[in-house]
Amino acid sequence: MATTNDIKNGTVLRIDGQLWTIIEFQHVKPGKGGAFVRTKMKNVISGKQVDKTFNAGLKIETANVDRRDMQFLYKDGDDFVVMDTSTYDQINLPAAVVGENEKYMLEGVMVTVASNDGTPLYTELPASVVLEITYTEPGLQGDRSTGGTKPATLETGAEIQVPLFLEQGVKVKVDTRDGSYLGRVND
Numbered sequence: 001m002a003t004t005n006d007i008k009n010g011t012v013l014r015i016d017g018q019l020w021t022i023i024e025f026q027h028v029k030p031g032k033g034g035a036f037v038r039t040k041m042k043n044v045i046s047g048k049q050v051d052k053t054f055n056a057g058l059k060i061e062t063a064n065v066d067r068r069d070m071q072f073l074y075k076d077g078d079d080f081v082v083m084d085t086s087t088y089d090q091i092n093l094p095a096a097v098v099g100e101n102e103k104y105m106l107e108g109v110m111v112t113v114a115s116n117d118g119t120p121l122y123t124e125l126p127a128s129v130v131l132e133i134t135y136t137e138p139g140l141q142g143d144r145s146t147g148g149t150k151p152a153t154l155e156t157g158a159e160i161q162v163p164l165f166l167e168q169g170v171k172v173k174v175d176t177r178d179g180s181y182l183g184r185v186n187d
Contacts, residue, residue, distance in 0.1 A: 002062045004037045004054040012044065012116075014061045019044040019116060021065075027056070044114070044121050065121065067114045072105050080105070082113060093120050103158035104129050104176045125176040130185050131155055132171050136162065149181075 011022045020041040029035040035056035042049045044065070054060065070082040070091075079092040080102070093113065095102065097120045104125055105111065112124040136152035149161040152172075160174060162181045173182040 001059050004056055004058045004060060006062070007037055007039065007054075007060070012063045012065045013041070014063045019063050019065070019121065020050075023049070044116075063116055065114050065116050067112055069110055070113050072107060072109050072111055074107055082111060085110075091120070093123065097121065098123050101125050101176065103154075103156055103179070104131070104174060106131065106156060127177065128173050128175050128182055130171050130173055131158075133162065133166060133168055136166065136168055138167065 005027075007022055007025050009022055009025065013020050013022070021044055022039055023042050024040040026038045027035065028038055037054045037056060039052050039054065040049060041052055068084060070084050073081045073083050073090065075081070076092065078095045080095070080098050081090055081092055083090045091113075098105070099122065101111070101123050106129070109129065110126070114121045114124070131154040133152045134155050137150055148164040150164055151159055152162040152166065153159050154172075154174070158174075158179065160172075160179050160181055162172060166172065166184065171185040173185055174180070175182050
């Protein structure tokens, strides 16, 4: 057991059977009354964010979240098979654990798998990945101006908006957090 004085960014708390990670915190000592800790927390599973205030010195239950870098090997039905590169242990991750990251995962990409008591909670990808455009409408002559975009399908099946001049077979850098186009990659 810890107290609210031990709270810092990244701390994972167990509240009512759910895991919450601290995004921001602030210790407040008002002129009158007791001190308290104001926090912004994010639910580890659902991603929901809430603001919560704790009285100073209150006992809280922290949870141990183990984060490991693993390599995505292949998809097996609805599960994703990943391997710990240091021990070569393979585990199956359900689609719910991978979530939206599935749109940017190619075989061989490194992912961070967070788990609590051996149960996988969520995955994190690098901030950007390089993927090839497998389909997009051809650009027309004169479409070299700035600002215009068109939809493009990537090799993972994800669809993003790209500049008009890009063609099929071009590799692009994609932001995994919001799916935005970051630039063209020259081999």
